[in-house]
Amino acid sequence: MDGPGPLGPVTVRASQPDRGARIAGLVSAAREGNEDALGQIVTELSPLLWQVARATGLSSGDAEDVLQTVWLRLVAHLDDIHDSAALIGWLVTTAKREAWRVHAAGRKQLPADQELLAELPDQGPGSDEQVILDDQRRMLWVAIGQLSKRCQDLLRIIAFAPRPDYAAVAAALGMPVGSIGPTRGRCLAKLRALLASGPEGSPR
């Protein structure tokens, strides 16, 4: 089915289809010492790593430390990485490991994740269009909340990944082959079934 997704028209980011190829180009430039290329990779992929770190339940401050450590470690490993999938796989695996390292060290822990899914930030009153949008956002939020924690984390993180690298990200998260990309996978199929069954299917 084509047409609008649940939140209005599907907006494909202009950069999306070429994102993987662009990142691969930036990786080889960064390996040759191009500081700006490395900086662009940081800007491009930090939001993905932020979600990886936060999904483990780290506080904001700890998640910031994890991201800094991951990127610094990448500088020492850049010679071993040759394409976008390898880069993203390495970054996600390392972010997850560094996050669990912080958990294991027992530094200022906070069960951020449980609180997170409990409440959607209030955007305040808006136009009629905004109200409809908010309602649809809430339905999606409620549906996501009905998935298993593993599925929630997978979809939350995949949503920030470049399309060609879904499978690499899923593998780095320890999900089985085929959990997402090139096929839909169980988590996304379940979410679509929940959304199709409408609000009556979701306890309020």
Added chain:
Amino acid sequence: MMVSDAGGRPSADEPLDDADFGLLDDIRRLFEAADPMPNDLPERIRFSLALRDLEIEVARLAAEEDRPVLAARGAEQSRTITFDSDSLTIMIRIDANRDGTVRVDGWLAPPQRREIEMKTAAEALTVASDDQGRFAFPRVLRGTAQLVVRPAGQESSGGGRSVVTPALIL
């Protein structure tokens, strides 16, 4: 109204379609609103990656403690931060100076003489640690800063790697 297939329930084995990509875009927007990454984080990371050192060893933040100290005028904070790398522990204490700058006192363990750089947006200050591994930067501008411990001499077994900390905010 919501995403649904005319042919019934979407199957897990089908290839990803436009509705899936639209849904993932929506999920991304949800989490961008619910759990946004701090805006200035990529900038701080880019700052910490601007290194002229080729071989680096990463020092992780191991502990951070804020302690109120009695200063001449009211309570001031003294911060102690510890970084650990494979070969070195770096501990620093940050105290406010009266002129708005900060003083940074540090210790290296195991104790050793090394050249230490404090990189800030405005300047790069370099000092040396003594035999006990002590070093001090008496006046550092507030803001984003990073410590780089330069490689030990060739004669030592430590090798040619610089130990770098993440960017911190003084």
